[in-house]
Amino acid sequence: MKIYRNLEDFIPLDNAVVTIGTFDGVHVGHQKILSTLRESARSTNGETVLLTFFPHPRMILHPEDDSLRIISDIEEKVQRLAEAGIDHLIITPFTRDFSNLSPEAYIREVLVGKIGTKKIVIGYDHRFGKDRKGSLKDLLEHAEIYGYSVEQIPEQDINDVAVSSTKIREALIKGDIDTANACLGYPFQLTGKVIRGNQLGRNIGYPTANLQVQESHKLIPAYGIYAVEALIVEPADIKTGPYVPNPPASIVKGMGYIGTRPTVDGISRSIEVHLFDFSGDIYGQTLRVKFLHFVRHDQWFDTMQEMIDQMAVDEQQIKELFNRKS
Ligand SMILES: Cc1cc2nc3c(=O)[nH]c(=O)nc-3n(C[C@H](O)[C@H](O)[C@H](O)COP(=O)(O)O)c2cc1C
Numbered sequence: 460m461k462i463y464r465n466l467e468d469f470i471p472l473d474n475a476v477v478t479i480g481t482f483d484g485v486h487v488g489h490q491k492i493l494s495t496l497r498e499s500a501r502s503t504n505g506e507t508v509l510l511t512f513f514p515h516p517r518m519i520l521h522p523e524d525d526s527l528r529i530i531s532d533i534e535e536k537v538q539r540l541a542e543a544g545i546d547h548l549i550i551t552p553f554t555r556d557f558s559n560l561s562p563e564a565y566i567r568e569v570l571v572g573k574i575g576t577k578k579i580v581i582g583y584d585h586r587f588g589k590d591r592k593g594s595l596k597d598l599l600e601h602a603e604i605y606g607y608s609v610e611q612i613p614e615q616d617i618n619d620v621a622v623s624s625t626k627i628r629e630a631l632i633k634g635d636i637d638t639a640n641a642c643l644g645y646p647f648q649l650t651g652k653v654i655r656g657n658q659l660g661r662n663i664g665y666p667t668a669n670l671q672v673q674e675s676h677k678l679i680p681a682y683g684i685y686a687v688e689a690l691i692v693e694p695a696d697i698k699t700g701p702y703v704p705n706p707p708a709s710i711v712k713g714m715g716y717i718g719t720r721p722t723v724d725g726i727s728r729s730i731e732v733h734l735f736d737f738s739g740d741i742y743g744q745t746l747r748v749k750f751l752h753f754v755r756h757d758q759w760f761d762t763m764q765e766m767i768d769q770m771a772v773d774e775q776q777i778k779e780l781f782n783r784k785s
């Protein structure tokens with residue numbers, strides 16, 4: 460897969476089979492659409508192109524609205540899209556100028572002029588151009604003049620996509636990792652830099668790597684304790700050029716914590732991971748944490764000792780869970 464961090468970097472293709480969207484999460488519903496795209500390209504010897512916007516259009520059009528929470532950060536999205544067989548991924552900044560293009564100008568300048576679209580695979584409800592005035596009707600009306608065809612994604616498939624995204628967000632907010640992961644088709648993950656905490660963990664027998672999540676709008680699951688797997692990755696650096704996957708890294712099992720540490724101070728949210736059978740200094744490194752199962756809610760304990768005793772119970776329970784799975 461080739462990545463383009465700007466539409467300007469892209470050289471129009473001879474036979475581009477294109478879809479457009481945010482594809483947040485690249486969940487099972489999205490994966491189905493992407494396989495349609497791939498099949499469509501294969502049958503016409505074309506190349507698949509996915510046009511996506513980063514930051515999310517809503518952040519540009521409604522900067523006052525800070526409520527948007529995303530399932531996958533840009534790096535995860537890139538990884539999943541590469542796995543889904545996308546040949547060309549265009550991640551273009553969604554600017555006000557871009558949003559002011561009329562539907563016809565968008566079709567002519569962007570889809571045809573900049574990408575070389577020969578086929579567009581799109582949902583019945585797709586909107587584009589100034590004030591989101593452009594629709595499937597515009598795409599169909601201009602198809603002949605500009606020499607492309609339109610393949611409509613069935614309404615049911617589009618509804619499935621919307622249902623999955625909503626279901627994933629709602630499940631994560633409740634801590635229902637099992638449902639979220641089933642809809643995603645892979646484990647939900649948080650990636651961030653390991654920062655310093657209170658340095659208390661090591662003294663209570665449970666050192667925990669504290670995570671500073673790299674994507675500020677990332678959806679953070681419910682407070683609680685989770686069975687997790689973690690791996691050290693390279694810091695995100697998505698540049699124009701061929702996609703280079705992270706080199707294989709060893710996966711360490713552990714227990715994750717999301718909460719305000721009510722027993723300690725209860726002030727601010729922290730995201731921490733205690734890794735099993737691991738020692739070493741990983742401050743400053745980028746850790747990817749995969750959430751596999753919710754174990755219990757965050758709790759306030761009268762004494763630190765009671766909390767430590769509970770952490771030992773958590774450890775046992777999570778290790779048993781891993782043993783059952785392997
Ligand atoms: C498995 C696990 C369970 C935890 N459960 C709680 C809890 O129920 N209540 C709480 O206040 N803190 C809980 N914590 C957070 C600890 O208070 C925190 O890890 C400890 O204070 C060390 O923090 P430090 O990394 O900043 O040194 C938990 C941490 C882990 C890893």
Ligand SMILES: Nc1ncnc2c1ncn2[C@@H]1O[C@H](COP(=O)(O)OP(=O)(O)O)[C@@H](O)[C@H]1O
Nearest residue numbers: 655656657658660661666667668734738740741
């Ligand atoms: N098994 C382990 N799990 C997590 N972190 C570990 C482990 N062993 C060593 N560490 C290191 O210790 C740090 C956590 O120790 P801790 O006393 O909790 O300090 P802090 O409060 O700064 O997180 C981690 O950031 C990591 O560098």
